[in-house]
Amino acid sequence: MKVVLNDEMRLIDKISMEKYGVPGVVLMENAGVSVVNEIIDNFNLDYKFTIVCGKGNNGGDGFVVARHLHNKGYKLNIFVLGDKKAIKGDALINYEILTKLGIGIKEIKNDDTLIQLKESIISYPIVIDALFGTGLSKEVQGISKKAINIINKYSKYTISIDIPSGVGGNDGKIFGTPVEANKTVTLCLPKCGNLVYPGAEYNGKLVIKDIGIPNEAIEDIELKNNLIDIDIVRQGLPSRKKDTHKGSYGKANIIAGSFGMTGAAILACKSALRTGTGLLKLYVGESINHIVKTGVPEVITVPLQEMRKGVIGINHIEKIIKDSKEANVLAIGPGCGNTSELAEIIKQVLVKVDIPIVIDADGLNVLSRDKEWFLEKKSKIVITPHIGEMSRLTNMDIEEIRYDLIKVAKDFAIKWGVIVVLKGASTIIASPEGEIFINVKGNPGMATAGSGDVLTGIITGLIAQGLEPLKAAITAVYVHGLTGDKVARDKGEYGLLAGDLVEYLPYTIKDIVEDNDSICKTF
Ligand SMILES: NC(=O)C1=CN([C@@H]2O[C@H](COP(=O)(O)OP(=O)(O)OC[C@H]3O[C@@H](n4cnc5c(N)ncnc54)[C@H](O)[C@@H]3O)[C@@H](O)[C@H]2O)[C@H](O)CC1
Numbered sequence: 001m002k003v004v005l006n007d008e009m010r011l012i013d014k015i016s017m018e019k020y021g022v023p024g025v026v027l028m029e030n031a032g033v034s035v036v037n038e039i040i041d042n043f044n045l046d047y048k049f050t051i052v053c054g055k056g057n058n059g060g061d062g063f064v065v066a067r068h069l070h071n072k073g074y075k076l077n078i079f080v081l082g083d084k085k086a087i088k089g090d091a092l093i094n095y096e097i098l099t100k101l102g103i104g105i106k107e108i109k110n111d112d113t114l115i116q117l118k119e120s121i122i123s124y125p126i127v128i129d130a131l132f133g134t135g136l137s138k139e140v141q142g143i144s145k146k147a148i149n150i151i152n153k154y155s156k157y158t159i160s161i162d163i164p165s166g167v168g169g170n171d172g173k174i175f176g177t178p179v180e181a182n183k184t185v186t187l188c189l190p191k192c193g194n195l196v197y198p199g200a201e202y203n204g205k206l207v208i209k210d211i212g213i214p215n216e217a218i219e220d221i222e223l224k225n226n227l228i229d230i231d232i233v234r235q236g237l238p239s240r241k242k243d244t245h246k247g248s249y250g251k252a253n254i255i256a257g258s259f260g261m262t263g264a265a266i267l268a269c270k271s272a273l274r275t276g277t278g279l280l281k282l283y284v285g286e287s288i289n290h291i292v293k294t295g296v297p298e299v300i301t302v303p304l305q306e307m308r309k310g311v312i313g314i315n316h317i318e319k320i321i322k323d324s325k326e327a328n329v330l331a332i333g334p335g336c337g338n339t340s341e342l343a344e345i346i347k348q349v350l351v352k353v354d355i356p357i358v359i360d361a362d363g364l365n366v367l368s369r370d371k372e373w374f375l376e377k378k379s380k381i382v383i384t385p386h387i388g389e390m391s392r393l394t395n396m397d398i399e400e401i402r403y404d405l406i407k408v409a410k411d412f413a414i415k416w417g418v419i420v421v422l423k424g425a426s427t428i429i430a431s432p433e434g435e436i437f438i439n440v441k442g443n444p445g446m447a448t449a450g451s452g453d454v455l456t457g458i459i460t461g462l463i464a465q466g467l468e469p470l471k472a473a474i475t476a477v478y479v480h481g482l483t484g485d486k487v488a489r490d491k492g493e494y495g496l497l498a499g500d501l502v503e504y505l506p507y508t509i510k511d512i513v514e515d516n517d518s519i520c521k522t523f
């Protein structure tokens, strides 16, 4: 599903109106009605509403909601923030309809009127937040900030129209104080700010509603941001035919594990196998070979002589490079240790290996010392940093990255020509062509040791089976998140282990292929 930036949404609106002749007031009517439908599905006439509108079109949507709720017999109070003379265009049309109907709208201009807002919410406790939408452009201050604080403190249930007011539509930045919604009804397409943290924290349940914008208007512009959904993933999963053998499902080579970090190798290997890889080879230090072998007997291990205990020496690089000619993918990094040996192996591999390479964890840590090696690459590279690894790769502060996830991932992908999988509460995938794919599946239970090794294994397994690296990353991130959601549904988030992800992985893939779990139906 496509995702929009503020300017893109404005342009789509404009094309709908000017090229296809759908009047703006019709779009606003549809927007309001879509919110009303969501309300009547969930609230009977006993519920009372406080509707808080801004001066822009988001407020206009709020006026439409007010008219329809009034018509259906709901009790409500309507507030507009600031000088009502500033209301114009379609919002003004809807404001005037309300005044012609004799429906009172209170202006919030000062602290006295703010008290009225507070009193209204105490007795009419379901709040419709129509303060700011995609037009929010600066820090929320003064009276707006106070109003938002009152909403957050006294509302029993808040429904935000389009995006919680105070969240930036482009990137999920927080502009002062955001409304903490229980539900957000976003219009036409999700906004990036609905999906990316920290803003995504404030949506509550996110619902996407059609407002009658012609598909043609959306197709007229090239949208580069996408939400990963089940349809993209289902197309991506490799099919399995009857007359096949293990060679039909690809060969993956993995360099993982070191003394004390055998678990990372085991998790990555098991995940690649559970994803359907036909043949898997693991390069591992000879002293830990038996541990890995016991943990995952299905893998072919290649025990390599060590120069230091548990660390693969660089003297085996020729074998790794030669073997890659027979394989479909090479993954490097999980639990390898941040060693000079690994740095040398990665450099050589980047220069000489021409199959797709997945680089994770310590592989990224060693590369952060010398990123120029990316420019020597002979094949497609997928890197899977979490925010700390991204900070080392970019020399940026973690906080700086956290507030600009999409831009940071995109800039890095374009600059170094690699596919970036920036892992977090929402995972951002950026392609070297500047496309973005956002995953919102998954839960905080997955913030646990080994979870990233599982993701590396899934990406590797999908590339082994013939998926293009970008498609493999997109599919893997969703499958990984969905698997976490299935584990959390059964066991809760607290005790979720990376090993649980491995165990549930086959069921996730089965349910996606067979379309038999409702958890797959949401994005
Ligand atoms: N296709 C659609 O999705 C449609 C969406 N609609 C709704 O319209 C809004 C966007 O409307 P717009 O008028 O562009 O902006 P806003 O209503 O978000 O508010 C802008 C308003 O507020 C002022 N402003 C901006 N930042 C601040 C601030 N920090 N403090 C105070 N004031 C601020 C700004 O100057 C404007 O006056 C979209 O989200 C949908 O809800 C349409 O209804 C139909 C089509």
Ligand SMILES: [K+]
Residues within 6 Å of the ligand: 058, 129, 130, 131, 132, 133, 160, 161, 162, 163, 164, 165
């Ligand atoms: K809003």
